[in-house]
Amino acid sequence: MGRTIGEVVLDLNNVSLSFGGVKALSDISFDVREHEVRAIIGPNGAGKSSMLNVINGVYRPQEGEIVLRGEHFSRMSPYKAAQSGIARTFQHIALFKGMSVLDNIMTGRTLKMKSNLVQQAFRLGPAWREELEHRAKVEEIIDFLEIQHIRKTPVGRLPYGLQKRVDLGRALAMEPQILLLDEPMAGMNVEEKQDMSRFILDVNDQLGTTIVLIEHDMGVVMDISDRVVVLDYGKKIGDGTPDEVRSNEEVISAYLGASH
């Protein structure tokens, strides 16, 4: 692989989050290094998705802080996270279902587009040039994900596996430094999973994008991740390389042994 794992870019310190009486996350700390593939695993309801939602500011933790490249945040906002180069995909598909594949991915370019409303209304030079420029970039992503044939299709009409791919495309369009993937392969058949793993590894390898990945398929996780965090009932019960995690007693009894 052409990448070398670098410094810590994202550091979570003692994060706690609860919804009413439900403690979704209790005192979680872990870090993510530049260019690595960091997996978060754990049974359903363990708090994995909540963790991603904290990282990109959708949920506000009651305690703890997020350190992003040395900058401390006690509360992140989705806008700030997007500006800081964090993109994500969703466990339950959250595409813009009335829009075409192309338009969905184009929305990922929002923060990079600078022309104003009046320029766009009149299709003035700057707006028009910008649109074509970003279209070219989006077409690269469409080629990369091998979805050329559906670029004009409304996403609501696509099968599940392709929607997941478009979701990834929209996140990639942001050219993120950190990409959060929430169960990108859930509900896919073996072949689709292989395609998706390949895309994720290519992104990590060729673009150097740091990846935080939630995944249930243990085979996939052990194959593609550098380090793994294990959550159970909102608590961290393991953290280390796939091999270390695999041999951790607590993890085996809580997770690997029990539900899978």
Next chain:
Amino acid sequence: MLYRENGQFKSSYAADQQIFPIVQDRWAILGIVAFAFAAVPLLANEYLLSAILVPFLILALAALGVNLLVGYCGQITLGAGAFMAVGAYAAYNFFIRVDGMPLLAALLLGGLTAAAVGIVFGVPSLRVRGLYLAVATLAAQFLADWAFLRIKWFTNDSPSGSVSVANLHVLGWKIDSPVDRYLLCLAVLVVFALLAKNMVRSAIGRQWMAIRDMDVAAEVIGIRPMFAKLSAFAVSSFIVGVAGALWGFIHLSSWEPAAFSVDRSFQLLFMVIIGGMGSIMGSFFGAAFIVVLPIFLNQFLPWLGGLVGLAVSTATVSHAEFMIFGVLIVFFLIVEPHGLARLWSIGKEKLRLWPFPH
């Protein structure tokens, strides 16, 4: 030549991003616009121009504005009538109070004023949606009804709130005959339709639709809901405001606040639902349908009654009208939220593949 896109390969993204990527569509639209400008004024009589075409054009413009907000950005509004009123009365005040104010400038200033008011009434959309937002925008309607009736300054101290304008010119062209009125409204509609189409296929339109379809995902991408929603309120209210000003100045030439009542708000919303939410073309279909249906029923129902020996009164006709609208709205909301525009594009898709369905 048949309706085909075979062989029309796009060699650049620029070509692919034309408004009407299919050549036949482009020619059809150009043909319709040319016909509307050149042939209609020769063919149509005064009644058709003043009583049907001018109202249709202006209401189509207003429906277009409402559609940007409701259909593209997903924010409900029951206050469109209020924004028409703001546009009309603001344009009126600029027109009579500023010496030498050109008509076009007054219309646009009316639109800008409506946009500003629209932003204010759009603020609740940052916190509430659906029914609550509908009620908040309805407040705009009641406030406007009240303000233009009670605050005499707005209506230049006329006792009933009734105002009138005369002596309308656009760049030296005297707007006098029904043909003049028709052509002015047509020109304004064509320009705004083009601008609206450009917006909905640009970054701003994508932001609106993203907020409509999935607001959390939109935020995570870096779309600011406040900017997206308030810009939709502003642009929508601007267009609705210009339509209101045209309604007052060009269609009515003397009017009172009742011209922009809550009935108008509902009517515009119905146009968008029947015509097609999220479709520029749909706004025109909806407006045409709602303007033409009553006229059609007025002719058709008495004739039908005559056939079976029944006298059909005007009251019966207007009841029938309400029932038909009601049924259609329920039908479109449940079965086809994209309205007539969707039925139209299904038809086109079939035609495109005909006679080989696969």
